[in-house]
Amino acid sequence: MTYRVVKQLYSAPQPGDPKWAARSVYVARLSGSGDQIWEFDTEEEADTKSAELSGSDSTGRKYKVIEV
Numbered sequence: 001m002t003y004r005v006v007k008q009l010y011s012a013p014q015p016g017d018p019k020w021a022a023r024s025v026y027v028a029r030l031s032g033s034g035d036q037i038w039e040f041d042t043e044e045e046a047d048t049k050s051a052e053l054s055g056s057d058s059t060g061r062k063y064k065v066i067e068v
Contacts, residue, residue, distance in 0.1 A: 003046035005038040
């Protein structure tokens with residue numbers, strides 16, 4: 001199995017959306033961004049990287065692990 005770390009995408013709010021209805025979207029990399037895609041053979045390795053990225057992200061963005 002392969003596990004990938006994905007990050008929360010901050011999308012622009014849609015007109016009329018209440019604040020509580022924020023969309024929960026996660027991406028591995030945005031087109032043209034040059035971001036690295038983090039993939040691992042074990043879920044433990046991916047969890048460790050996810051925690052590392054979460055701890056160093058000053059925007060408060062969330063990270064999670066998915067199975068691909």
